[in-house]
Amino acid sequence: MSDFVLETKNLGISFGGLKAVQDVNLKIKKNEIYGLIGPNGAGKTTVFNMLTGVYQPTTGTFFLNGEELKGNTQEKINHKGIARTFQNIRLFNNMTVVRNVMVGLHSAPEFKCTLLESLLRLPRHFRVEREMRERAKELLEIFGLLDERNHLAYNLPYGKQRRLEIARALATSPKLLLLDEPAAGMNPQETAELMDMIRFVRDHFDMTILLIEHDMSLVSGICDRLTVLNFGVTLAEGDVTTVLNNPDVVKAYLGD
Template structure:
């Protein structure tokens, strides 16, 4: 069978610095997969390669059997990889719902010829109202529907994180990359977030790859994890066995 995400010796160098090398991930469909490692280990760099922000210098990766190496960001997104950001990058001066609508921009269900839009034909209004309904459904999942007309920058931090996930989901991904989704959340919010991640996995038939430092979240929901250290894979396998590995503990805590 083919994996949802498979990377083959994926690596990137910046000048002489090998930021990430020889990463071989095999992630099965509907898996909740964790990516952990000390700061600077190359986790976000790996995300940037998987979303086309950086072009890998070595190796390749494929989504559901289709090789996506070297494609542009928007093409990779169309093929089914969406992400959130470690430092939240919402469209701050747009309303909450418009952030999600941007995510729906390129969905085939909502194709609308610009000329139709320009003359404000009936087709345009139908399309717009369909998009708004879809966006509202997504916001409801994250309990943001009430705040849909607020500016994104006025949301509290935890809700901004949720909105980022909603916006990424709007692009209808097969694989969702979450970059530290629990950062800055309190234990209660983290617990809720875990439920939400499980829920969207089932609801949207997703595979999730997440970077996280919060070990309660990682051990709570991840089926499998990979540990990166200095750009290389230190260990990978089921969450319980990896977290028990003395090498992993040493990398995190020092000797």
């Protein structure tokens, strides 16, 4: 067992001749809230896409709790314990809120039910369905979405859609949660609530969180440590105050 929940070694990817991300070395400890920041186009989401198997890294590799996950498919990586949310919310829009979470519970070993059992309506099908719904409701209650559970996902207001996406990601019982700009499009009040919620998720679910964010109040408010990316390379890393006062970082954000 490694000391770190997530460890990346020289992670990098090139699209043709373009080196989008090079030599990213992240070391995230358990129960840490780790920030990945950088100007637009720095390659932050590309790092997320590599960690979730959307892109295969061309150089380097990454480990979850010491297990190398590079080269796995997206669903396999999810089963191994990395769940994510998206910058532009991606819900199952035409499904109800509770069903969205139930899809997240699909691969849990305790809810295993073969196709044949479902088709023939054997007892296990009914038991699994009932238990999945119960578990989903518990999760929705934690996120304050229980009353809306039978609404279609796209009918939810923006803030609740964000919460539902996090609830769905947590339903897959991950060890590491990746949040891609969770505060995008939120007002200061909502951002403050979101910060409370992220801390709550860490404590309640014993979670380790890696997040991409542009909102500096959120970053400085909840992140334990930071890595700054600029043009695909690591500009700085370390604890929040040191990194944010680093002249290189200020220059990358504000220019000379």
